[in-house]
Amino acid sequence: AKQAGGQNYHYFTDELTRDAVSRFQMENQLRQALLHKEFYLEYQPRISLVDGSVRGVEALIRWQKPDGTRVSPAEFIPQLEEMGLITSVGEWVLHTACLQARSWQQAGLPEFKVSVNLSAKQFVQKDLCQIVDKCLAHAGLDSSFLELEVTESLMIEDLQTSVRMLQNLKNMGISLAIDDFGAGYSSLGYLKHLPVDTLKIDKGFVDDLATDVADAAIVQAVISMAHRMGLEVTAEGVEEPDQLDLLVSLGCEEVQGFYLARPMLPEILEDWLLKPKA
Ligand code: C2E
Numbered sequence: 001a002k003q004a005g006g007q008n009y010h011y012f013t014d015e016l017t018r019d020a021v022s023r024f025q026m027e028n029q030l031r032q033a034l035l036h037k038e039f040y041l042e043y044q045p046r047i048s049l050v051d052g053s054v055r056g057v058e059a060l061i062r063w064q065k066p067d068g069t070r071v072s073p074a075e076f077i078p079q080l081e082e083m084g085l086i087t088s089v090g091e092w093v094l095h096t097a098c099l100q101a102r103s104w105q106q107a108g109l110p111e112f113k114v115s116v117n118l119s120a121k122q123f124v125q126k127d128l129c130q131i132v133d134k135c136l137a138h139a140g141l142d143s144s145f146l147e148l149e150v151t152e153s154l155m156i157e158d159l160q161t162s163v164r165m166l167q168n169l170k171n172m173g174i175s176l177a178i179d180d181f182g183a184g185y186s187s188l189g190y191l192k193h194l195p196v197d198t199l200k201i202d203k204g205f206v207d208d209l210a211t212d213v214a215d216a217a218i219v220q221a222v223i224s225m226a227h228r229m230g231l232e233v234t235a236e237g238v239e240e241p242d243q244l245d246l247l248v249s250l251g252c253e254e255v256q257g258f259y260l261a262r263p264m265l266p267e268i269l270e271d272w273l274l275k276p277k278a
Pocket residue numbers: 044059060061072073074077090093117118119179180236237238239256257258259263
């Protein structure tokens with residue numbers, strides 16, 4: 001038994017070493033990325049099911065390494081969080097998205113909001129409101145054109161502080177959305193304390209909306225609850241027409257997903273916005 005344990009141990013440390021090495025490599029690459037400006041943003045439209053208009057665009061960070069490979073934000077955002085770099089990258093995202101939104105307005109495009117994802121680490125920054133205010137002022141963007149997306153798991157840790165932060169942002173005139181709603185360890189009870197405008201239903205419930213009765217029931221319940229609480233609902237990850245039809249019939253007001261539009265570079269989005277829709 002001892003022997004076997006020893007072997008397992010070696011196997012385990014090899015794994016750990018490999019993990020540590022690749023993490024170390026990624027950390028170095030991320031530091032380089034920051035220095036050499038390898039990050040950029042794409043924007044995915046959020047479309048109104050009421051009138052088909054573009055209500056907003058969500059800014060999504062992208063990282064292309066010098067060798068051309070791309071890394072998903074789902075992979076490198078958590079790493080940036082651990083490295084303590086998410087606050088500076090997050091501020092860059094906010095800054096860039098506000099400037100972009102303002103430049104679209106100045107180009108005379110129809111007005112829509114820009115949504116920016118906030119990481120938990122940014123949300124607990126004491127000076128978040130000042131940072132947001134600085135980005136808006138620098139871009140000359142009115143706060144009513146900014147929406148911030150936060151996840152629910154982040155709220156539960158310290159409800160009072162979270163509520164205060166959300167209220168301060170709201171008082172500035174910014175819209176607030178709960179991202180990935182239903183995916184985390186949610187407790188419905190706290191939702192009534194959160195001064196948010198929108199619930200974004202997690203893609204996980206939308207995926208099988210047309211085939212799974214339970215998912216359909218959950219989506220229906222979330223929409224009706226949200227409406228009774230005076231909140232709007234955005235469904236994420238809509239990939240098929242059947243999902244869209246169901247969401248319309250359930251009274252969902254806004255959708256986002258590959259079926260309607262993918263995240264796009266600013267130039268591509270501009271062309272897409274001007275192109276007549278079927
Ligand atoms: P998220 O905030 O839930 O963003 C939506 C994700 O779903 C995006 O992935 C988007 O490209 C993808 N998506 C949209 N429609 C569809 C669809 O129809 N089908 C499928 N399969 N996917 C769809 P992305 O861009 O890879 O981002 C992943 C996550 O990384 C985001 O999830 C968000 O949590 C995080 N993230 C992205 N950009 C930022 C950022 O600037 N700051 C922070 N803190 N997190 C970010």
